[in-house]
Ligand SMILES: NC(=O)C1=CN([C@@H]2O[C@H](COP(=O)(O)OP(=O)(O)OC[C@H]3O[C@@H](n4cnc5c(N)ncnc54)[C@H](OP(=O)(O)O)[C@@H]3O)[C@@H](O)[C@H]2O)C=CC1
């Protein structure tokens with residue numbers, strides 16, 4: 001039977017992976033208490049004891065603004081730990097499935113980024129995630145890197161939940177309208193992952209195309225439009241909403257200074273993933289609707 005090691009089991013994506021990976025085999029799901037990823041020795045011991053066929057690593061340091069003042073911790077989790085997982089996987093021939101981000105790009109491209117576009121992170125978070133990608137590649141472990149964006153799940157913290165909370169507390173909200181991207185549900189990422197691991201298992205690795213894939217939902221939006229969508233759904237569901245629709249103000253990035261710089265264009269082209277694995281990627285609204293049906 002397939003043995004899968006899952007990190008970050010209580011994060012947004014990790015929580016959904018516990019569900020989606022279960023049909024594939026025996027899943028050992030660990031959180032920070034069971035294995036602190038900033039401790040390389042603990043990682044090595046875990047992998048050597050369990051000897052998984054597949055390591056799925058959604059754990060990450062994802063506090064984008066805090067990473068600017070915490071680069072060492074961000075780097076330990078987002079880069080060094082990924083290298084150690086890769087080294088241990090390489091020794092035992094395990095497949096590593098890892099996740100990365102739109103924030104590896106600078107956002108200045110016109111149109112969606114492909115897997116071949118040059119990276120140029122503008123934040124510590126983005127730089128450490130890119131370092132993790134490169135470190136994993138350098139280990140020579142068989143791997144998949146799924147770059148995604150604007151992850152939203154029923155379990156864990158995200159922008160949609162922040163908007164529902166703020167809408168109940170304030171009469172006016174100001175939300176940036178000049179950063180474009182795609183909200184992608186944790187459940188969709190977990191389902192894609194299970195499909196890819198299954199394909200890998202079925203192929204026995206023969207002719208399997210390892211490497212980097214962009215994995216996001218369909219469509220495109222901006223943070224302001226996304227906030228309006230979520231808040232109107234909350235209002236319609238009878239949740240407490242203080243803010244009137246015309247009091248959700250679109251602002252520019254310059255109007256909302258943050259420690260970390262975010263890309264203006266976070267769009268990721270998914271043709272490679274769709275064509276290689278014959279997958280359909282549903283519109284972002286269907287993923288967000290499903291989450292709102294759970295939390296509202
Ligand atoms: N969230 C997003 O918008 C996006 C995420 N991604 C990437 O997708 C992947 C999954 O993200 P998502 O599920 O949203 O992330 P979350 O922040 O929801 O979950 C990350 C998990 O990693 C765990 N973790 C953090 N530090 C450590 C550590 N030192 N040791 C062990 N575990 C640790 C956290 O545990 P604890 O809660 O205990 O700290 C948490 O459970 C990540 O690789 C992320 O970079 C890509 C694009 C967008």
Ligand SMILES: Cc1cn([C@H]2C[C@H](O)[C@@H](COP(=O)(O)OP(=O)(O)O[C@H]3O[C@@H](C)C(=O)[C@@H](O)[C@H]3O)O2)c(=O)[nH]c1=O
Nearest residue numbers: 062064101102148149150151159174175176223256262
């Ligand atoms: C709360 C708030 C945020 N914003 C802006 C700030 C920012 O530009 C945008 C989103 O804010 P957040 O802090 O939720 O987003 P952020 O944490 O940057 O989200 C990112 O997380 C990492 C992990 C990723 O990998 C990215 O794909 C992306 O999802 O909304 C407002 O304009 N008004 C507000 O009231």
Ligand SMILES: [Mg+2]
Nearest residue numbers: 062063064065
């Ligand atoms: Mg955030």
